[in-house]
Amino acid sequence: MPIQLFVPSFRIEECLAAIRECLEKGWTGLGFKTVEFENAWKTYAELPHAHFLSSNTVGLHLALHILKSRFGWADEDEVITTPFTFVSTNHVILHSNLRPVFADIDDFLCLDPSSVSARITSRTRAVIFVGVGGNTAQYDKIVDLCRERRLRLVLDAAHMAGTRVEGRHVGPEADAAVFSFQAVKNLPTADSGMLCFKDPEDDERARKLSWLGINKDTYSRTAAHGPYKWMYDVEEVGFKYHGNSIMASIGLVQLKWLDQDNSYRRQLAAWYRARLAGHDSVRAVEVAPSCESATHLFQVRVDRRDAVMLALNGHEVYPGVHYRDNTEYRMYSYASGSCPNAARASRDVISLPLHMNLTRNDVNMVSDLLVRYTK
Numbered sequence: 001m002p003i004q005l006f007v008p009s010f011r012i013e014e015c016l017a018a019i020r021e022c023l024e025k026g027w028t029g030l031g032f033k034t035v036e037f038e039n040a041w042k043t044y045a046e047l048p049h050a051h052f053l054s055s056n057t058v059g060l061h062l063a064l065h066i067l068k069s070r071f072g073w074a075d076e077d078e079v080i081t082t083p084f085t086f087v088s089t090n091h092v093i094l095h096s097n098l099r100p101v102f103a104d105i106d107d108f109l110c111l112d113p114s115s116v117s118a119r120i121t122s123r124t125r126a127v128i129f130v131g132v133g134g135n136t137a138q139y140d141k142i143v144d145l146c147r148e149r150r151l152r153l154v155l156d157a158a159h160m161a162g163t164r165v166e167g168r169h170v171g172p173e174a175d176a177a178v179f180s181f182q183a184v185k186n187l188p189t190a191d192s193g194m195l196c197f198k199d200p201e202d203d204e205r206a207r208k209l210s211w212l213g214i215n216k217d218t219y220s221r222t223a224a225h226g227p228y229k230w231m232y233d234v235e236e237v238g239f240k241y242h243g244n245s246i247m248a249s250i251g252l253v254q255l256k257w258l259d260q261d262n263s264y265r266r267q268l269a270a271w272y273r274a275r276l277a278g279h280d281s282v283r284a285v286e287v288a289p290s291c292e293s294a295t296h297l298f299q300v301r302v303d304r305r306d307a308v309m310l311a312l313n314g315h316e317v318y319p320g321v322h323y324r325d326n327t328e329y330r331m332y333s334y335a336s337g338s339c340p341n342a343a344r345a346s347r348d349v350i351s352l353p354l355h356m357n358l359t360r361n362d363v364n365m366v367s368d369l370l371v372r373y374t375k
């Protein structure tokens with residue numbers, strides 16, 4: 001049996017029953033299960049607001065769009081970001097007519113506070129922090145830095161569903177925290193995400209803007225049974241970004257298993273660490289001491305990475321790479337060479353298989369192959 005990087009696990013019967021409820025009720029769109037899921041997520045993550053959307057990417061865009069207009073940022077104002085991420089994080093800065101300024105990463109593969117600090121200018125307005133693999137890394141220092149320098153903070157929490165620090169879920173400290181429930185994330189639906197603002201007005205604005213600027217959602221209008229349901233107002237140009245009840249149905253079921261799944265992920269990571277201990281040719285990326293990571297990824301760094309990947313493929317083991325330094329992409333090449341740590345990680349990082357179907361034997365087998373081919 002081949003060993004894949006990610007295999008999402010769905011509680012199929014439960015998911016189907018929840019979807020059936022939507023179909024029977026004749027309500028698959030915005031409202032109904034989307035509201036239920038938002039409430040369940042707020043309770044789970046202890047966040048004051050949560051708005052369910054069709055993806056994390058659109059949530060990040062909406063976050064910047066709303067913060068930009070609330071604080072009156074100009075086009076081409078700067079957002080400090082990491083080159084070591086999925087391109088969504090950086091594309092949304094451009095979608096908002098802002099400028100991505102890349103800071104370098106630390107040994108956790110996340111933004112290095114000292115590099116961020118060095119790249120602040122008079123035009124810097126915000127920082128986007130990505131908790132790679134679920135790790136908080138030096139996030140606490142970034143939070144402090146943003147407070148001191150009066151910068152807005154957006155947390156790309158795509159890998160952080162279930163990440164806690166000293167028992168508290170991440171998110172409330174950021175101006176906006178955005179989670180992903182994409183097909184292979186820790187809480188897989190098919191495609192969806194959650195935008196969690198700190199400020200109630202931003203949350204309200206997000207609700208309007210995620211449905212084209214219309215000021216009331218269909219469900220609350222129907223629920224009110226009032227006449228003139230079509231008499232809504234449109235106050236500004238919005239987007240078609242809201243989530244739907246089919247995705248929310250799956251999300252509600254998956255949420256019940258998230259903590260249990262994440263603790264098995266941490267178990268798998270602990271087995272990898274134990275098996276790889278003492279082998280200097282495979283350097284495991286550490287997790288910050290205070291962080292109970294969602295452990296979306298288990299990453300190691302090796303020399304001759306591409307050859308090692310091919311050798312593992314020869315044994316039907318298929319790891320992944322997260323990420324290529326975004327400044328290697330043509331469209332971000334204006335910043336090429338500005339982040340040497342990210343450039344190095346881009347060449348030597350591997351994400352090992354990590355999902356619910358793996359056993360301790362699988363972990364040992366993959367670890368032993370890694371050790372063999374990196375000698």
Ligand SMILES: *Cc1c(COP(=O)(O)O)cnc(C)c1O
Nearest residue numbers: 055056057086088158180182193
């Ligand atoms: C998956 C991912 C995204 C995008 O999430 P979608 O829900 O697919 O839009 C953004 N940032 C990071 C770091 C991701 O891994």
